[in-house]
Amino acid sequence: xxxxxxxxxxxxxxxxxxxxxxxxxxxxxxxxxxxxxxxxxxxxxxxxxxxxxxxxxxxxxxxxxxxxxxxxxxxxxxxxxxxxxxxxxxxxxxxxxxxxxxxxxxxxxxxx
Amino acid sequence: xxxxxxxxxxxxxxxxxxxxxxxxxxxxxxxxxxxxxxxxxxxxxxxxxxxxxxxxxxxxxxxxxxxxxxxxxxxxxxxxxxxxxxxxxxxxxxxxxxxxxxxxxxxxxxxx
Amino acid sequence: xxxxxxxxxxxxxxxxxxxxxxxxxxxxxxxxxxxxxxxxxxxxxxxxxxxxxxxxxxxxxxxxxxxxxxxxxxxxxxxxxxxxxxxxxxxxxxxxxxxxxxxxxxxxxxxx
Ligand SMILES: Nc1ncnc2c1ncn2[C@@H]1O[C@H](COP(=O)(O)OP(=O)(O)OP(=O)(O)O)[C@@H](O)[C@H]1O
Ligand SMILES: Nc1ncnc2c1ncn2[C@@H]1O[C@H](COP(=O)(O)OP(=O)(O)OP(=O)(O)O)[C@@H](O)[C@H]1O
Ligand SMILES: Nc1ncnc2c1ncn2[C@@H]1O[C@H](COP(=O)(O)OP(=O)(O)OP(=O)(O)O)[C@@H](O)[C@H]1O
Ligand SMILES: [Mg+2]
Ligand SMILES: [Mg+2]
Ligand SMILES: [Mg+2]
Numbered sequence: 001x002x003x004x005x006x007x008x009x010x011x012x013x014x015x016x017x018x019x020x021x022x023x024x025x026x027x028x029x030x031x032x033x034x035x036x037x038x039x040x041x042x043x044x045x046x047x048x049x050x051x052x053x054x055x056x057x058x059x060x061x062x063x064x065x066x067x068x069x070x071x072x073x074x075x076x077x078x079x080x081x082x083x084x085x086x087x088x089x090x091x092x093x094x095x096x097x098x099x100x101x102x103x104x105x106x107x108x109x110x111x112x
Numbered sequence: 113x114x115x116x117x118x119x120x121x122x123x124x125x126x127x128x129x130x131x132x133x134x135x136x137x138x139x140x141x142x143x144x145x146x147x148x149x150x151x152x153x154x155x156x157x158x159x160x161x162x163x164x165x166x167x168x169x170x171x172x173x174x175x176x177x178x179x180x181x182x183x184x185x186x187x188x189x190x191x192x193x194x195x196x197x198x199x200x201x202x203x204x205x206x207x208x209x210x211x212x213x214x215x216x217x218x219x220x221x222x223x224x
Numbered sequence: 225x226x227x228x229x230x231x232x233x234x235x236x237x238x239x240x241x242x243x244x245x246x247x248x249x250x251x252x253x254x255x256x257x258x259x260x261x262x263x264x265x266x267x268x269x270x271x272x273x274x275x276x277x278x279x280x281x282x283x284x285x286x287x288x289x290x291x292x293x294x295x296x297x298x299x300x301x302x303x304x305x306x307x308x309x310x311x312x313x314x315x316x317x318x319x320x321x322x323x324x325x326x327x328x329x330x331x332x333x334x335x336x
Pocket of ligand 5: 197198199
């Protein structure tokens, strides 16, 4: 199983959620975070310039079976963008095991 | 070391925390998230029906030594449930290294 | 690529952020969490004593290329501490893949 973490613009959330639903990804968790992106602008601190404003982002954490990872990633890339810098990032990592608390069962079937 | 992430009902938090304390898991972090579970009900969108209401969940992140992982998972399963759908999920992943900031020391001893 | 998660005192956040900027780590995400540390003090519950107060912490999630991990960790250890118990923890894990949403490109170059 794979964990797909996407840090997106808050304004694109409902577009991304609906696009994920359309490809069958109905279960995930999200919360709001502050993002420091790679903006080289704004004030100068010890010779390097940084963005002065932190950006409010939405963090989506989605665990899927391996054969769903590519679809999930493509769907986010195709729905979360505006074309402007700051559209966000996706990070993919491995999940060793998954459990459904109600039944105690484990494995990829709990993700369906 | 293993990271155990549990997404539980907020109403079960203190029961889960006390159960973890009883088996010696005294250190973890938590925050509140919104959960989209696998509810196939509610309004219909492009032919598929979804839950209309997002659910407030509590996200627990617990890093433990390998020999503590099973106890931690069992304790959550045994304490977080109500028997109704929506009791939550547990995800297990690998942690390569761990540091205690105060001392700079690393390794599994920093988890004890 | 590595994910470096640091759970620090909120009061040390701007010091840590500035120290990270100085070594070239300009991009990360953070949010506030509640921490249950390893404090064996406070009230007694079934024979074991626990801290009665949960602590507000700041959770930093930083994805870096492998050759930047050590610098990032050292910088956090050197900037986040007060010398008192409760300075926080750092967890390191593996990231399989990374994408920049705007361009769709993947790999370690998206972290620069
Ligand atoms: N290396 C990173 N680790 C953790 N979070 C990151 C990292 N890089 C970016 N983020 C998060 O993603 C958000 C969006 O980043 P952003 O879209 O600006 O990436 P970028 O690579 O600079 O792309 P662009 O060139 O399109 O701006 C940031 O505000 C931050 O929350
Ligand atoms: N694949 C997933 N990725 C990320 N978070 C998830 C995933 N599945 C569930 N969650 C989170 O867990 C919460 C609870 O899920 P839930 O208990 O409904 O799981 P379930 O598999 O549908 O089990 P049940 O049949 O008992 O309802 C969701 O609200 C969501 O926050
Ligand atoms: N094993 C863990 N899993 C998840 N989060 C943890 C874990 N241990 C500590 N934390 C988080 O880190 C915060 C700080 O922990 P703390 O600095 O007290 O660690 P410690 O090992 O007890 O070090 P010290 O001896 O300096 O107090 C906690 O409040 C909690 O949010
Ligand atoms: Mg950017
Ligand atoms: Mg459900
Ligand atoms: Mg402590």
